[in-house]
Amino acid sequence: MTEKKVPSKVTPLFFARSYLSTEDNKTGSWRFLRPRYEEKTAPCSVACPAGEDIGRIEALTNQGMFKEAWETILRENPFPGVCGSVCYHPCEAVCNRGEFDEAVAINAMERFLADTARKNEFKPFLTNLSAKKEKIAVVGGGPSGLSAAYFLTLLGYNCDVFEAETEPGGVLRWGIPQYRLPLPVLERDISLIKDQGVQIKTGIHISKEFLKEAGESYNAVFIGCGYSRSRELEIPGEDLKGIKDGLAFLNRIRHGEKPRLDGLSVIIGGGNTAIDVARSVVRLGGTPLIAYRRRKQDMPAFSEEIELALDEGVVLKELVIPVSVVPDKGDYIVTLHYMRIMGEDDRGRALVEPDGNKTEEMRVKNVFKAIGEETAESWCVPPHKGEGVVTLNNSTLDCRTGSAVLVFGGDLTNEIKSVVHAVASGKEAAIALDILFREGLDTVESKIRDCLVGNGSFCSMEIYMKGPRFDRSSHVVSYSEINADYFYLSQRITQPRLLREERLATFDEVNLKVSASMAIKETERCFNCGLCNQCDNCYLFCPDLSIVRDKTPQGRHINYDYCKGCGICVVECPRNAMILEEETNEESAGRESCGS
Amino acid sequence: MPLNVPEQDYMYPGHVACPGCGAAIAMRFFLKAMGEKIIIVLPACCWSIIAGAYPQMSLKVPVIHTAFETGGSVASGVRAALDMKGDTGTTVVTWAGDGGTFDIGFQALSGAVERNENFIYVCYDNEAYMNTGIQRSSSTPYGAWTTTTPGRSWKRMRKKNIVEALVAHRIPYAATASIAFPEDLVRKVEKAKDIKGSRFLHVYATCPTGWRIPSEISIKIARMAVQNNIFPLYEVEDGVKYTINYKPKEFPVREYFKLQGRFKHLTEGDLAEIQEMVNEDWELLLKKAGD
Incomplete structure (x- = not known):
């Protein structure tokens, strides 16, 4: 083809055409602020005594990765089923979403994951660390003992659990009514603990002598005997035959007894045992009345349980103490003395004193006492701080004997007597023992501090084992640090429950199952505070195309050759998983002068 | 859930926009939605x-760099040349700033739209002549400081409503969009792409340098402008059919003004006056949309 000849008089139109890209300009040299990915700590995970990685669990659940979410629980808590049913969920009280609309239903999600794992017979992929030579005995097969054994097994120790009853589980099996914690849920959690390699020996009553002998065959003994004996009222008539012990009553029901309880039953106390007894009395046909010496808001029982009890018809009489119980023609005459509020203590609970001589007599069919429990044996009581004794947040180490180290945990060392605190105690004890055996007594306290979640007082196994959580900042994300513009108001799921009429007739579980679609919808509400859920906002809004996708777990990195440090990514991150810092590293950016 | 925006980028890093530049983000989203079969006519502006x-x-x-006032006319010429070559698949896009649209390029734009030239005109609006040193334009909002409206002489004229001016031409498609709402922006670009004739997009693009704001809140400010009804998201088809795309909860405008250095001289009284203007404009828009 021949080109047309341009007449020589006409100058050809000249278009200057660029032929280089701007990639030669290393605009990173402009930067004086430096964005960086930094995962932070969610408030829920700090409040959770088991230190569960709740933000991550919700994110995985939302993506339909139920098994991974469930395994994430198991890394910190061997009782997802139990806690999903009976945990008093302090996590939800501090949920940042609560300031936006309503807290995420974390507890219901935990139970959903446990149920899903049970239904699909998931097997967790959790490998124990290489075997250690030390052997450890665990006294008490309740939640703290089983947790201690579970975490010690994960750390590679050989553990034997000694349980006095015929089956393991402690208070979970014998103290919590089935309508709150059905047996199959408990059994599934315990079977997983066994599968992990924990040996449980039942029907073995442990005495003080055993502790002495244990020194020969074990390097440490964990004592998690719990509170199994009811405290005394110390009033006339208390020792009458027929005055029932609350915990023993619950125990009988769990053993299958279903006594008919007509008429009025008075339950003395304000803790969870009192509520459990009262709600059981309802189910056995009786009319329960709880007599508590302070106000409803002062009751140590969990508020949700109190509300459910009142809903089921339990009557609560505040500001009364029993002063005597007298038998009368098959009934009892209980005399209640009215109390008066004098002020509040430093925790906001009412301080009370008898209100003159104001009393009331009440004719009742049954009297239950549930004013709290104490240890059955004196050797279960942890020693005070001193030489050779290390008092931690949720457990106590006693190294004075010279033979086996004694570790006290569970209710004995926990201020709040809850299942999840028992888990915290067992985990802390396991970590403390590992530190003790590997590095010595002196480092226990400081090393335990290193694996606390955020600024809280509970340990994380994953942080101790230097898993991905170890790299997170301990900064606890507050609501003001969440970019709420990326979230829409949405209602929290309502926990489906049996109708009240259905509840009253049976010991069937009150809470009904949550469906997968409900769980995905609910977990969508989670802010995942401080955690990256791969939303890609940083990538999308970058004016300098400096966020580059990659195959790392983060999924992306910042190309500091071009990043000008504008910080849009940090502000547009909905969940505060990034941070903007002053640029200090002179070498990181291309410092040669750029093109313009 | 990640925002639904196409994956492919048609930009290189290393460009010399200021840190946090809204116009750079606007171009990024626009090209993601538009694809590569385009020719950009670029009159003088930051871009x-x-x-x-x-x-x-x-x-x-x-890209064809061209003179300030010629966005509409050069695009008309490029379109005609492509048509002569039989290339109907390539879209001609004029990408102009607010100065090149509201002021200097207005007659060429008006002429092209009046002829219903087959092209897309995008005005990325950073509310002043930023590139040359923050001089006021007819897009600069009431109350703003610029280097030509300094000190107590802050701008006391209202911002020109450019979309309404284009709608008066019975333009087949005119819409507003914001860099803080990428899904909405992408949808509008894709919609404009499939329409024949003149199409106009008014894209709100923050300028941290000229607005005296920290660069990191660039998107946040753009989002607030929409949330506060200062820059409503809506579209108009054939000059008559109005659709409001985002109905905000009508937050007060105060917070938006308080965050920006260019408005720092405004008193509470001034802000109350501005609130009145914003409410008035919004009511007017609602009436037009028949809501």
């Missing part, structure tokens, strides 16, 4: 610089 000084180029699509 004349961002696109790269010769021989560099920050875009992966063809």
